[in-house]
Structure formats: structure tokens, C-alpha cells
Amino acid sequence: MPDTAPNSWEARAESSSFYGFTDLPSIKARGTVVLTHGEGPYVIDTEGRRYLDSNSGLWNMVAGFDHAGLAAAAKAQYDRFPGYHAFFGRMSDQTVMLSEKLIEVSPYDRGRVFYTNSGSEANDTLVKMLWFLARAEDQPQRRKILTRKNAYHGVTAVSASMTGKPYNELFGLPLPDFIHLTCPHYWREGQPGETEAQFTARMAAELEEVIAREGAETIAGFFAEPVMGAGGVIPPSAGYFQAIQPILKKHGIPLISDEVICGFGRTGAVWGCETYDFVPDAIISSKALTAGYFPMGAVILGPELADRLHAASEAVEEFPHGFTASGHPVGCAIALKAIDVILNEGLLDNVRRLTPRFEEGMTRLAENPNIGEFRGKGLMGALEAVADKPTRTPFPSNLSVSERIANTCTDHGLICRPLGQSIVLCPPFILTEPQMDEMFEKLEAALTEVFAGLKAGA
Secondary structure, eight states: OOOOOTTSHHHHHHHHOOOSSOOHHHHHHHOOOOEEEEETTEEEETTOOEEEETTHHHHTOTTOSOOHHHHHHHHHHHHHOOOOOOOTTOOOHHHHHHHHHHHHHSSOSSOEEEEESSHHHHHHHHHHHHHHHHHHTTOTTOOEEEEEBTOOOOSSHHHHHHSBOGGGGGGTOSOTTEEEEOOOOHHHHOOTTOOHHHHHHHHHHHHHHHHHHHOGGGEEEEEEOSSBTTTTSBOOOTTHHHHHHHHHHHTTOOEEEEOTTTTTTTTSSSSHHHHTTOOOSEEEEOGGGGTTSSOOEEEEEOHHHHHHHHHHHHHHTSOOOOOTTTTOHHHHHHHHHHHHHHHHSSHHHHHHHHHHHHHHHHHHHTTSTTEEEEEESSSOEEEEEOSBTTTTBOOOGGGOHHHHHHHHHHHTTEEOEEETTEEEEOOOTTOOHHHHHHHHHHHHHHHHHHHHHHHTTO
8 A cells, every 4th residue: 555644755746746647546556656766777766665667767768777878978968058949040069960860870861850859749740841841832631641540659639649549539639630540460450361461461452542532632641650669569560561651652642650669779770660671751769869868859851851841941931840949959969879879889789689588588478378469579578468368358448457467567676567458568778688587577476466366356
């Protein structure tokens, strides 16, 4: 039970905080975990309890919670030039250098970068860019945005409209002209007797049908995560992007790769689009961009979109959009250091080294009769709980099975994330083999405890 004393951290949090994306019955029963600091991949609460954070904060703390080099980069920049914007033809030198670096490590030989404060804002910004471009090119009817069911692209009104989650109905979303195609999850969405290749072909045929129905001339863009992250770590079916990209190109519809989660190493390559062998028209970046040490997002425009948007902006003398902290010099300095840490200090190499061990551990846990599937890519994976494995029947939603598992993991000193009927792991890139073994031992203990309790009717 939580400490309910009036001056306890739990009570103070409850009295003053409005929670987002938080299971409120759990808060009522268990209280808020209030954290004070971190050490490597561990976080420590006000009671001194240590938790191995296998969610990397929120997918983003890939270098752990006390990386000296990232903290030093932040301090040095705060001492030198603590803040500025990127408006009116002025920006910091760090902003210029980061734009150059992002193009250098992108799939593009040239392009342009626009900065935001989050992935949500970056997705929102690119939608506005596409709408701006359509009107500038005398195609004002080109407003529709295609995404997929179960996708997650953010929480602003526009990016939430792209997010294919039922909870957005609570806000009266999506806005008009946001269209969600079938989630490319073969295990869950495949039809009886349908091969994975046939499923991929059906996804491509659906795209063709939607474009024909809506009219290609009305569609501004198609947004896709290489691996659906907050949808429950859902990799695409084999050949998915190779099947859909030619269709989009044929109809002149840009393909945007939302790399907020996948970008900078999570899938084992710098970009998720690299893992799945396609080159998008633009990339959305955030999270690992600064290793979680600063709130920042980036829209990385490939050559064609960059040229067209620049021409459209020149015609009206500006692109009338931006944020006060866009291209913040401290954020850019941290991002430059984070990219160097990931690419040159062994973090990406460690992801690749640990991936086979991660897949082996997840595969072993998926042998549990109440785990229907292990899915993932690189150092991100999900285990989907089922009441009946042969029929893939989920547990009744009122049992809150994944929430029970996550709460039990917390009791064992492990932080993981419940998503729907799944438990998601996306540990920091600095994880060691013994720490990975600890992660799996604690998760297995929690799974055993929760499933035994469900069988006993608890």
C-alpha cells in the first residue's frame, strides 16, 4: 500500500499532479513511484529502492541516467550560450552543426532540418509543411494524411489524429481527413490460411484501394513507423515497405518515416528505414536524438521535399511556423554529443552485440502458455499475453493483465511498460549481459506470479 501520510512523497504527488497515460486504479492502490536519481540503467526512488529501467525512461534514455559526457556537454553549453531561438535569420552555431550532422548520418546526400521540442511537434510540423506545400503548388485539396491503426505519432491535435488508438475518440479525434489503414501485424491481423507474403500483398492492395477511393490528388502524405513502438513493438510483415513505397511513388504521395523511437540505433541500425531497406521522403527524429537529456525533435527533409518547401517559402518570403525553443543551443550541443556517443562510443555496437541474447531471452519467455507471441527488432521487444495460446484469445480487458505484470515487475525491482495486452522491453543501449539476465529473471518471476494468480482466480 502507498504511504498516505500527508507529507509523504506519494501523497504530495497525488495532491498536486495531474497524470497522463497512467493507470489511475494502480495509483490509488499503490501510489506514485517518486524517483530521485539514476545510476547507469537503474533509477532510485525516495525510499532508496533501485529499479532496472527496461523502458529506458520512455524509450529515450539510451545512454543511461548518469552519462558524464552528456552532462558535461550540457553544462559547457549553458556556460557558453544558454539559450536562443532559430527565427529571423539567427540561430546558434550548435544548431548549424547539428543540422549538418543530421544530414550526414541520414540516408540523404543533402537536405534541410527543422527543429521542434518533441516528436509530437515534429510530426505536427511535417503535416503543416505538406499542407503548406500543397497550397503553394496550387493543390489545396491535397489534405488527407494516411497512417495505420495502432500507430502512434504523438499527442497534439494533429499528431493524435494520426495516432490510430481508440483512446483518441475521448477527445473527439481524429480530425477530418486522417485515414487509418490496417495495422501490418501479421500474427494478429492475418487471415486463416494466409501466408505472410499474401498478407503483405493484401496490405498493398488495401493501400491501392484507399488511394483510388479517396483520390490520389487529395492525399498529402503517408506516415509510418518502421516498427510500431507504442502500438506494442509491431514490426511490419516481410516486404511491407517494398510493397507500399512503389504505390506511393506512383501516385506522388510522400512517405514519411517516423523514427522517434526507431532512430539512432534501437533497431540495430542508425535508422529503422535502414533496417527495413527503404529511403523515405522525410524522417521524424526525437527521443534518442538527445539520449533523453533534452526535449528535442527534428524534421529531416530529403532533397526533393527540401527543395519544394524552400521554393514555396521563398514565394511568400517565409515559412510561418516555429517554436521558441526550436534549435535550442543547449539541446543541439547535447544532441551532437549523443550522436557521437551512440555511433562512436560503442552504444550502437552494444545493441548489435546484445540483440541475439535479447531475442533468445524473449523467445524463452514466449514459451509460457500464456504468452502468445514474442515480436521485436534490435533491442526492442514485446510479449503478448493471451488467455488461450492456440486461438490467440486475449484476456478480458477488465483483468488489466499487462498492468498487473508491470506492477509486479516493479515490486521485483524492474520497470517495464504495459501496452494493451503486451509487456514491452526497450532497455538502455548501455546494458550489460548480467543486467540483461537480471531483467529476464525479474520479468519471468513476475509472469509466473501473475499467471498463477489468474489461474487461482485472484
